[in-house]
Amino acid sequence: MPRFALKIEYDGGPFAGWQAQAELPSVQGAVERALAALDPGFRAGARIAAAGRTDAGVHATGQVAHADLERDWDPFRLSEALNWHLKPAPVAILAAARVDDDFHARFSAQGRRYLFRLLSRRAPATHDRGRVWQVVHPLNVQAMRDGAAHLVGRHDFTTFRSTMCQAASPVKTLDCIAIEEIAVPHGAEYRFHLSARSFLHNQVRSIVGTLERVGAGAWAPDRVRKALEARDRAACGPVCPPQGLYLVGADYPADPFSGAASSRG
Known part of the structure; x- marks a missing residue:
């Protein structure tokens, strides 16, 4: 499964934080729902990992996450498709990139x-x-x-x-x-x-x-x-x-x- 890194910007005001939580809006949940519209693995419950778990109300201009997808997307088309499906949430994919399988948004960060x-x-x-x-x-x-x-x-x-x-x-x-x-x-x-x-x-x-x-x-x-x-x-x-x-x-x-x-x- 190809692995993609995502650079993400968001207004944290409407969210209970980055991390997905039951019954509460989260940035992770918004991105995963957008991915589910594009990828069978996320429709089946796959998850993404991020460089940092921001708290409720905290914003980001350069959050980094990674996702394993079944389809080997062109990175630009992936970011465009995700931004379409993220509407109207105040979350944007600034860039997407194909990365090696050993890249991890959290554990590879220095x-x-x-x-x-x-x-x-x-x-x-x-x-x-x-x-x-x-x-x-x-x-x-x-x-x-x-x-x-x-x-x-x-x-x-x-x-x-x-x-x-x-x-x-x-x-x-x-x-x-x-x-x-x-x-x-x-x-x-x-x-x-x-x-x-x-x-x-x-x-x-x-x-x-x-x-x-x-x-x-x-x-x-x-x-x-x-x-x-x-x-x-x-x-x-x-x-x-x-x-x-x-x-x-x-x-x-x-x-x-x-x-x-x-x-x-």
């Missing part, structure tokens, strides 16, 4: 990249409603960068993971946290770029929620270090809401979508 968008202004968000976390007070970007610096590297992130996290170990290596400040009408948007081989459940939202407290002046930057060293969930700042979070990419030894056959746009 890194994941997330973006978190935080809007600081008093006027409500309009065009980005549901796509940013908004606060009404100003934030100090340099203080947030100083606090974030304590988290880069290999650490025990017990403080910054959900109590529901099922990872075998809280030790992770955070490769990068970069924070952009972008002027917007009557305010500023802060974009947090985080990359690591893998993340703990709620790790990004816990980190950003804590750094927001630093930016607001409620925490000193060094308190982030103390919270990390406490290895205690109670030492974490607030967990920010999901609507500002985006899975923007997964990294592989070779980019499965680099070939011209994966896309014509």
